[in-house]
Amino acid sequence: MSHHIDLEDIRSEFPALHQLVYNKPLVYLDNAATTQKPTSVIKRMFQYYEQENSNIHRGVHHLSQQATEAFEAARAYVANLIHAQYAHEVIFTRGATEAINLVASSLGELLLQTNDSVLVTAMEHHSNFVPWQQLCKRKNAHLLTLPFSREGELDLEEYAALLAKNPKIVAFTHISNTLGTINPIREMIGMAHEKGIPVLIDGAQSIAHKAVDVQDLDCDFFVFSAHKAYGPMGAGVLYGKQKWLDQMPPYQYGGEMVDKVSISQTSFNVLPFKFEAGTPDVAAVLGMETALRFISDVGYDWIGNHEHQLVDYATTELSQIADIRFFGQSAHKASVVSFLVGQIHPFDLGTLLDKMGVAVRTGHHCAQPVMDFYGIHGTVRASFALYNTIEEVDVFVSAVKKAVRMLS
Amino acid sequence: MSHHIDLEDIRSEFPALHQLVYNKPLVYLDNAATTQKPTSVIKRMFQYYEQENSNIHRGVHHLSQQATEAFEAARAYVANLIHAQYAHEVIFTRGATEAINLVASSLGELLLQTNDSVLVTAMEHHSNFVPWQQLCKRKNAHLLTLPFSREGELDLEEYAALLAKNPKIVAFTHISNTLGTINPIREMIGMAHEKGIPVLIDGAQSIAHKAVDVQDLDCDFFVFSAHKAYGPMGAGVLYGKQKWLDQMPPYQYGGEMVDKVSISQTSFNVLPFKFEAGTPDVAAVLGMETALRFISDVGYDWIGNHEHQLVDYATTELSQIADIRFFGQSAHKASVVSFLVGQIHPFDLGTLLDKMGVAVRTGHHCAQPVMDFYGIHGTVRASFALYNTIEEVDVFVSAVKKAVRMLS
Amino acid sequence: MTTAEIQQQIIDEFSAFDDWMDKYNLLIEMGKDTPVIDAQYKTNNHLISGCQSRVWLHASFTDNKVFFTADSDAIITKGIVNLLIRVLSGQSPDTILAADMGFLDQIGLKEHLSPTRSNGLLSMIKQMKMYAQVFKLKMA
Amino acid sequence: MTTAEIQQQIIDEFSAFDDWMDKYNLLIEMGKDTPVIDAQYKTNNHLISGCQSRVWLHASFTDNKVFFTADSDAIITKGIVNLLIRVLSGQSPDTILAADMGFLDQIGLKEHLSPTRSNGLLSMIKQMKMYAQVFKLKMA
Numbered sequence A, B: 001m002s003h004h005i006d007l008e009d010i011r012s013e014f015p016a017l018h019q020l021v022y023n024k025p026l027v028y029l030d031n032a033a034t035t036q037k038p039t040s041v042i043k044r045m046f047q048y049y050e051q052e053n054s055n056i057h058r059g060v061h062h063l064s065q066q067a068t069e070a071f072e073a074a075r076a077y078v079a080n081l082i083h084a085q086y087a088h089e090v091i092f093t094r095g096a097t098e099a100i101n102l103v104a105s106s107l108g109e110l111l112l113q114t115n116d117s118v119l120v121t122a123m124e125h126h127s128n129f130v131p132w133q134q135l136c137k138r139k140n141a142h143l144l145t146l147p148f149s150r151e152g153e154l155d156l157e158e159y160a161a162l163l164a165k166n167p168k169i170v171a172f173t174h175i176s177n178t179l180g181t182i183n184p185i186r187e188m189i190g191m192a193h194e195k196g197i198p199v200l201i202d203g204a205q206s207i208a209h210k211a212v213d214v215q216d217l218d219c220d221f222f223v224f225s226a227h228k229a230y231g232p233m234g235a236g237v238l239y240g241k242q243k244w245l246d247q248m249p250p251y252q253y254g255g256e257m258v259d260k261v262s263i264s265q266t267s268f269n270v271l272p273f274k275f276e277a278g279t280p281d282v283a284a285v286l287g288m289e290t291a292l293r294f295i296s297d298v299g300y301d302w303i304g305n306h307e308h309q310l311v312d313y314a315t316t317e318l319s320q321i322a323d324i325r326f327f328g329q330s331a332h333k334a335s336v337v338s339f340l341v342g343q344i345h346p347f348d349l350g351t352l353l354d355k356m357g358v359a360v361r362t363g364h365h366c367a368q369p370v371m372d373f374y375g376i377h378g379t380v381r382a383s384f385a386l387y388n389t390i391e392e393v394d395v396f397v398s399a400v401k402k403a404v405r406m407l408s
Numbered sequence C, D: 001m002t003t004a005e006i007q008q009q010i011i012d013e014f015s016a017f018d019d020w021m022d023k024y025n026l027l028i029e030m031g032k033d034t035p036v037i038d039a040q041y042k043t044n045n046h047l048i049s050g051c052q053s054r055v056w057l058h059a060s061f062t063d064n065k066v067f068f069t070a071d072s073d074a075i076i077t078k079g080i081v082n083l084l085i086r087v088l089s090g091q092s093p094d095t096i097l098a099a100d101m102g103f104l105d106q107i108g109l110k111e112h113l114s115p116t117r118s119n120g121l122l123s124m125i126k127q128m129k130m131y132a133q134v135f136k137l138k139m140a
């Protein structure tokens, strides 16, 4: 793709978008849960299984060599895209959840003692909340939770106050999956580093929307899942600074992560292999590389602009609905709109939208502390991707209006 | 496929087999590392991403419903295939390695105290050895290792003697990936159960070759990876008896495995979700189901017979080579032939075989304790799948002869 | 009326509409009508665990017949709950245990009965049958 | 001879053969010929970590030139190791640091230089350059 980007061209690369649901054209607005995949990604995996499939790393035969090279080239590509200093700082995982669990377990083992604390925010997805909560429980440590304002913003003064309690690890999300808030992570990382505290950034909701430079951000860990960024399920990334990864104990054992094993002891392989136990999902990793290349080709600038237009337009149009309440009204917002209308249950609204071909997510979005904060059980969430159109927003908004009429 | 099975028909379903390597037709004998995939499996994943892709479990919209149903139907299929009592006893994992690490961590937490012990065998793949070894290290417990004979067989009397030491957990492989030995697991499970000790069976090398009935075997846990059984990478199964899974603490946190979260505490979901943190790899699970259906359609009887012929023939033909030594000569052997010729380094042999289009694995096969036992650094391993032919064995054997001539 | 007759009645009511919208409008109206469960039973004890919409169910046993009342915080769920109650409430335990809820399929609401649907309706039917089973054992 | 001249010589030797078998036969012969490393250096200290075939490397520095001896337990690896030594042994640190081992590609052995190949040859070249670097610093 060149500088001139045609939305219809983009859409034509996504086969799943061109289908009917209950005889209505699908309007897919559940992108924060998972995005659809471009043909290039699907084909990359297809080609892998048709021609290149092999187990990697230990084989001297041609297919194994070739698959290993492709796998390691994908690592180099990811490292380059997020500006990691070394390719071996990129660990392939099953997804963001596994990556966070790995760090919580392994860095937690390294750093956390009884009565220590870990700092997270109240807007985290369960995947970046429960692992730390349970780590603290195991270690008899404290979980500090940074609250957010009714607009859905973190307060940096409160953050500073919590940092003053000297947590051993800080973990928070780049972009909230429920509120859409883009957190000021650069500043927040800097503040933690002034006290020497390592920071994990949950980038599950950002990698598809914003360029990431881990060296510029200076985060210690950055995680994301491929499937939320036009890539396949089953692949994700844990970026970690070498200095931490080197010190951290392994998380899972077996396969390539082992160096030497005897009956009495085992030594472990170097980075990145130390953290990649068992046969990796080579096909998914190659699919992820292709997806990230796709994003790069479209360009983060174009994506940011386009999605911004969609969210703004959707918010303006939805605002006409009486009794609508938005959750997440930060000035810095990514492509998520969470809302409720009057007393209507999100399940009812979601069910009727589905009947009109509009796929949104309803419920607590795996962020129950956010729901607790607002005293609600769930919201309706529309989340946009680079392939969504203004016309789709129109269909969505009039579907909401129609559903609201039916339910009132 | 009906009762009459045509090998050429089977081969025509595997696109990766029909390629040239260095201008020679590929003879793929690295099936114990990973098998090739039939078109039906590749297409199933393709179709999923082209038409059905969605995140599952929490969505009210059509795609999500449909994907959830397909995912749960796959679980029911797997449960049925291995004769699990309940579908929720089937946990989807990334593969065998993750499944074993899950059990070692979670069951280890439940059962293991200081000075307790865990019993494994000396023929385990690192993935079923190192997790237990490291668990014992963490818990100040002892790892008991059952040795094997020069033929590659476990001795049930020694096993009984080790069981007398009251290990808290027993874990061993159904079929050795290096020696090919089919262990007498039914008897061994019974012996452990007489003492009330739970048993994990590593089925990574068996699910593609032998029918498995977990209720008949009465094993407490059974694990395997899809990719060694004609399925995609990124999917695997942990079967566990409900009574154990119910008691075991969760392994990873986040996503669907959570029931209720508040800032201060979390309760977990029921089986199987309790052990499935984060977005699962739906595509790979559907691919796995398709692969297992493929195996079922061909039939374990046919597979057993056919592969037996291949191993027997290969062993007989290779035996003509002077100075050949076989590793693993059990009377009960699956489709693996490990060997060395004279002083020739396996790497040299593997390199020359590769040049002749023959893909074998060389090295320690992630089973260094086995190599230590024989006092060698590695072997050459040819491993057969249902699509291999007698003609391929001929090509392989004459390639070995040619390589040996070159290297002598 | 037998459960089969009630089911047929419901099928007839719905068959007047081809359009999903009219069907859902009817369902929503039925949701508004639901004979609401007594407030004292709207507790966690009577909650059917479903993912998103909550359903409360109460059962009593009089003259060898089981009577259900229920509520839900989602109106569509409540509409379907109402249909289930129309069919099963006031029937004998054996009738309830034998009842096939296939009519939901025939009126085009099949997807709501999927075990993966986040509304707990399948659990509700299970729970209704469980009550019937318990009352049946009491009778014996 | 310059490293470029030696490399050309090797290329010429190999170009006599089109067939992979003849090339590998030549390599194997070269493997048999390798001036074997002194037994005292065949220790873990001098081991280059590669996955499968082990390579031992020793370096000494005389008259501002670096001299290498090496061994491997795999004969094909040893053959290639021999080629590397032919090119780099007896050269100055700067020459070694600047040397491009591209000739392996031209004689059709490129795959052995892949970072993912399980024979540690790339690590061996790295190690040779490291020695050159160390000796260069000593000279300064």
Ligand SMILES: Cc1ncc(COP(=O)(O)O)c(C=O)c1O
Binding pocket: A032, A033, A095, A096, A097, A098, A125, A127, A128, A173, A175, A176, A177, A202, A204, A205, A225, A227, A366, B255, B278, B279
């Ligand atoms: C902010 C955030 N973090 C983490 C995750 C977990 O990602 P995955 O389920 O792919 O592991 C999600 C996905 O919903 C998310 O939105």
Ligand SMILES: Cc1ncc(COP(=O)(O)O)c(C=O)c1O
Binding pocket: A255, A278, A279, B032, B033, B095, B096, B097, B098, B125, B127, B128, B173, B175, B176, B177, B202, B204, B205, B225, B227, B366
């Ligand atoms: C016996 C055995 N167990 C476990 C494993 C690990 O399987 P995976 O790498 O798919 O997790 C293997 C694979 O090599 C194996 O052969």
